[in-house]
Amino acid sequence: MSGHGSPKPMSSAPCGALSGVAEVPGDKSISHRSLILGAMAVGETRITGLLEGEDVLDTARAMRAFGAEVTDHGKGEWSVHGVGVGGFAEPDQVIDCGNSGTGVRLIMGAMASSPISATFTGDASLNKRPMARVTDPLALFGAQAVGRSGGRLPMTIVGAADPVPVRYEVPVPSAQVKSAVLLAGLNAPGQTVVIEKEATRDHTERMLAGFGAVITTETTGEGRVITLTGRPELKPQVIAVPRDPSSAAFPVCAALIVPGSDVLVPGIGLNPTRAGLFTTLREMGADLTYENEREEGGEPVADLRARFSPDMKGIDVPPARAASMIDEYPVLSVVAAFASGVTMMRGVKELRVKESDRIEAMASGLRANGVDVEDGEDWWSVTGHGPGTVKGGATCASHLDHRIAMSFMVMGMATQKPVTVDDGGPIATSFPVFEPLMRQLGADLSHPGA
Numbered sequence: 001m002s003g004h005g006s007p008k009p010m011s012s013a014p015c016g017a018l019s020g021v022a023e024v025p026g027d028k029s030i031s032h033r034s035l036i037l038g039a040m041a042v043g044e045t046r047i048t049g050l051l052e053g054e055d056v057l058d059t060a061r062a063m064r065a066f067g068a069e070v071t072d073h074g075k076g077e078w079s080v081h082g083v084g085v086g087g088f089a090e091p092d093q094v095i096d097c098g099n100s101g102t103g104v105r106l107i108m109g110a111m112a113s114s115p116i117s118a119t120f121t122g123d124a125s126l127n128k129r130p131m132a133r134v135t136d137p138l139a140l141f142g143a144q145a146v147g148r149s150g151g152r153l154p155m156t157i158v159g160a161a162d163p164v165p166v167r168y169e170v171p172v173p174s175a176q177v178k179s180a181v182l183l184a185g186l187n188a189p190g191q192t193v194v195i196e197k198e199a200t201r202d203h204t205e206r207m208l209a210g211f212g213a214v215i216t217t218e219t220t221g222e223g224r225v226i227t228l229t230g231r232p233e234l235k236p237q238v239i240a241v242p243r244d245p246s247s248a249a250f251p252v253c254a255a256l257i258v259p260g261s262d263v264l265v266p267g268i269g270l271n272p273t274r275a276g277l278f279t280t281l282r283e284m285g286a287d288l289t290y291e292n293e294r295e296e297g298g299e300p301v302a303d304l305r306a307r308f309s310p311d312m313k314g315i316d317v318p319p320a321r322a323a324s325m326i327d328e329y330p331v332l333s334v335v336a337a338f339a340s341g342v343t344m345m346r347g348v349k350e351l352r353v354k355e356s357d358r359i360e361a362m363a364s365g366l367r368a369n370g371v372d373v374e375d376g377e378d379w380w381s382v383t384g385h386g387p388g389t390v391k392g393g394a395t396c397a398s399h400l401d402h403r404i405a406m407s408f409m410v411m412g413m414a415t416q417k418p419v420t421v422d423d424g425g426p427i428a429t430s431f432p433v434f435e436p437l438m439r440q441l442g443a444d445l446s447h448p449g450a
């Protein structure tokens with residue numbers, strides 16, 4: 001929900017070798033979609049391994065507000081009794097999506113082709129983020145949006161009483177926009193077509209097929225052309241949510257930069273639209289291996305083993321890989337500070353409109369801790385000088401952004417002096433057990449002034 005109380009400063013001090021098994025929580029993207037698609041199916045969807053972070057809990061509350069019965073059975077087991085496509089009730093209260101861009105954008109899509117209205121809000125970070133990228137295509141279905149200037153939340157969506165299917169080329173690489181259009185397309189008669197020039201995470205497409213929708217993806221000269229037939233009856237599913245590669249990134253990267261470390265991160269989803277960070281780290285010379293590769297619930301999964309890697313080199317990260325590691329650039333920039341040479345990250349303008357402007361947030365925190373960073377509108381580069389060379393000692397602003405806070409905590413494990421963030425509270429949005437999990441591996445995390 002909006003805000004998470006007063007700021008909670010958090011420090012990470014240089015630590016000894018990290019070792020052990022890091023069981024990271026369920027995938028955030030798949031968790032949101034499990035609840036939303038479960039709410040749009042007829043009957044009971046059962047979910048195990050749901051991420052119980054604040055972002056997903058806000059989506060669970062929202063689905064209840066639209067009329068679905070959502071039950072927490074404990075230990076990541078949830079059930080959703082759905083109301084069917086087009087069956088959403090009109091919420092009688094404002095929908096607060098907290099910090100979650102994925103939550104608000106997907107839910108707006110899911111309700112926009114039904115004859116109901118809903119008002120959405122979020123925390124100070126979410127209320128700054130652009131929503132026109134979603135409300136523009138939703139208007140093509142016949143929905144109307146009234147928000148603050150610049151298309152910001154709080155915002156009311158008046159759903160289309162008589163929705164028409166659309167053909168929409170997504171102008172920015174965004175799985176949230178693609179998914180919002182597909183979810184709106186569910187309740188429009190006929191075929192909704194979404195075209196994306198660059199492949200973004202495809203969980204919505206995979207899960208819609210799993211729920212019984214007729215959906216096809218073709219790769220043509222235009223890009224990925226996704227065609228969905230509207231008004232299906234979605235069948236409830238049994239979903240085992242794989243562990244989140246975006247959360248695995250933190251213990252993996254910590255192990256690579258802390259001398260002597262050897263950490264196993266089991267059961268990580270390695271969907272190719274998500275695994276770009278691990279490919280990049282291996283190209284840099286990281287000692288990162290995939291063990292026990294398998295398929296679970298239609299997604300490729302492996303156990304990741306990460307060991308201290310003293311000889312990593314800076315590389316040019318191919319811009320074509322950006323979408324598959326978009327949430328991982330902050331922690332990659334930390335690893336780059338401990339590699340030798342320049343790591344160049346281009347084609348990453350989207351980082352400027354995440355939970356924070358992630359280029360600005362990381363660049364200023366890295367510089368304050370003694371790292372060389374250059375940046376432009378859609379690129380940035382970090383020059384590293386190898387293990388043990390980063391000073392640390394500064395306090396960084398986390399800007400209500402969980403991934404910024406966790407990245408700086410990882411950095412402090414390998415700097416000469418501790419690194420502090422002004423607020424570790426946002427970590428609970430996606431990785432509520434970050435602190436005990438990292439401590440159990442050997443991290444020295446503390447709360448100054450607590």
Ligand code: S3P
Pocket residue numbers: 028029030102173174175176177179201326327350
């Ligand atoms: C997400 C898509 C990405 C990502 C976000 C989760 C999703 O956002 O950054 O954390 O679950 O669809 P964009 O669609 O804005 O790239």
